Amino acid sequence: MIWIGGIIVILTFYAIIKRWETRMVLFVSGLAMAAIAGKILDVIDAFAKAMVNGGLVPVICTVMGFAFVMKYTTCDRHMVQLLAGGITRMRAILIPTTVMVTFAINIALPSAAGCSAAVGAILIPTLIRAGVHPAIAGSAVLAGTCGGVLSPGSAHPPFIAKLAGTDVMSVIAGHTVAAIICALIGAVSLMVIAIMRKENKGCNVELCEVAADTAEQFQVNYIKAIVPIVPLVLLVLGSKQLNVLPAVSVPEAMIFGTILGLVVCRCNPQEVSKEFFNGMGSAYGSVIGIIIAAAVFTRGMELIGLTGSLIEVMKHSEQISRLAAAFGPMIIAILCGSGDAATLAFNGAITPHAQDFGFGISQMGSAAFLSGTFGRTMSPVAGAAIVCSQLAGVDPIELAKRNTPGMIIAAIAGMLMLL
Template sequence: MMQLLGGVIVIVAFAAIIRKYETRTVLLIAGALMCLIGGVMGQFMDSFVKTMIHGSLVPTICTVMGFAFVMKHTECDQHLVHALSGLISKSHAVIIPLAMLVTWWLNIAVTSAAGAAAAIGSILIPALIAAGVHPAMAGAAILAGTWGSTISPGNTHVAFISKMASVDVMYVVLETAVPAIIASFVVAIALTLVAAVKKEGPSKARQQALESEGDASLTAKLKVNPLKALAPIIPLVILVVTNLNLPMIKAMGISKVSVPAAMIIGCVIALLIARANPQEVTKNFFKGMGEAYGSIIGLIIAAAVFTQGMQAMGLTDALLTYMKDSESIAKIAGSFGPFIIAILCGSGDAAALAFNGAITPHAATFGMNMVDLGSLAQISGAIGRSTSPVAGAAIICATLAKVSPMELAKRNIIPMLAGVITFLILF
């Protein structure tokens, strides 16, 4: 009876999230209610406080967001996007997959899906449309690339998984990078085929019609500063180089650099390159840290409380009992569960965090390890979010393309499904 009631609460919670109720509020209320019914209300606050002051999770996520705010303040992110937009606009034969892949790789540096959609989409969507690509396909190409952050050292879920598995953040990144990259190429190819079937690729007729309208917003250019364009990727280069254990790096006496340290170094270099006001850079860095704590850390806290409630109601043990006899069931649940929920509610975070908090710590029970199962859930959720018509990134891309978000979702569903299946098979 207790498990049945808990199941009802979980279903109602996810239904509320799908109906766009505030995710943190829903998870906190559901978690508190389950803890109360389970007779362990004291564990509600224990879980809340423990997550709130976590020693590695909080610094990693907050400094990454601080760095993102500095990149926006110094306009380094815009210089990077503009530097690549010229290459894309001249590559008509492969313009759609190239735009999707460029967005995917840039999303590793600009880790927020909505932030990447705004920063990258505001440049590349007009460039694609100007090249004769159908507006809906232009928006879909950028949206399809907004899950590249899944292999970023600054990704919330990567930090969460590394904490659970007691491994380094870069270990999680390097473990998942190759299958994720291959899946991204599968998405790009599938999206290109969709564009070919729908005849929405570069068209001289559309291009000429656009030129005759003289839309100045599609021809606006920024004079690119190469150093500013390189600034957003500096922390990523530092992290990868110092974590690969190359003999040359060891010989130079360079040790592994942590994510917070890499982000702060990146901010200092950006400050010098942009010759920005140190006071303003500092203000924006801490503003970003505050935003990260209020939104991302807040969501992780709420998910931890929700997970505690599931344990109190016996739901976690019931799920483990069902899954432990079949590794295939665990893999399918870890991929298609977050994928489908993310499509419905527009967020890959809630489903992936709930799954990783409740199920992933017990991965060994059904023949897997925490890094594999946790990464499977978080990447599948992110791919699903890049398919959802109600995701923030989709709404931004649709607005920039001046089409309905549903038009983007229709074009992305097959490519993204191909991507999640590819990742499942490879991983």
């Protein structure tokens, strides 16, 4: 049965790579493995339990609700404009600065594609007008979308926290230094590539016209610009690591931020309410839906005996387990354009047994999370890559080629720091 399970897993990721609907593929695969094991009702139970996961559903849904409200009130746009305003004053480090500004914004706007659209519409034309090649401009914004690893609204920190029996902010704190260093590695590597290819200045103006025309004048409201980061500030200051303010949960922080946005922007409360709940519904359907399907998949792997066999192999080699966490999710993410499916499958099946390999659950989970994120950041089929390429007027593969060296080095560095 184990060999059959292995074949099903291979076919599963092949189907995901071929862009089949991720939730359907994971669910059907888990169901098939459970059926072969004669325990089909067990995966249905796993499905039901994941639907009401108290550690995940409130966090992810409220964050997405808050994000929808920030978009409706245009607070997110004011924040982006504010942070982008000082970039042109840093010409010597224009490219890495763009990466790190996008990284910071992606923490508040955890959707990679959404962040790419909001940030790229401003920063990509800015870089192009400064003489940077469009492919490098798009790559800089795409590289910065790894900032979501520090967002409490990403699906993975609460998932890892649940496994490790800790809180979301502790998980994020555990990989914050590694994530920032890895982002800096990616930023510097991209600048080096730009210099080597002579794409950091003197760009052909005709090549830039389409993208540059997307820029527009915008008057920043500083109060609105601060609103999107208020929930993050509350979470950080109330975390166990700082303990400056009374601890607040992620849902509490996001609801407070939503109310603050309503007051500051003086919007129609009915419309704000609609946007918040629309965001919650979108989060449940897209993000929680993948988590539910992944739970069925990982349970199917357990029932057919595949998880146990993999764990036994990894127990005999710490190096194998380290490489699996560092590069497994990355490879799948490169091929399919999303780090979520592979990372959730890995963390659901393997990470709970991290202590058997000599690692902490939080550390192994974070390593897999970073791995999947770096893989998605250099994938030409990722949603964020497509958005950035369209804004820059180049093919997505051009962005992937320029980001790949830095992301591989970042993945290795992340593995060495976390495992």
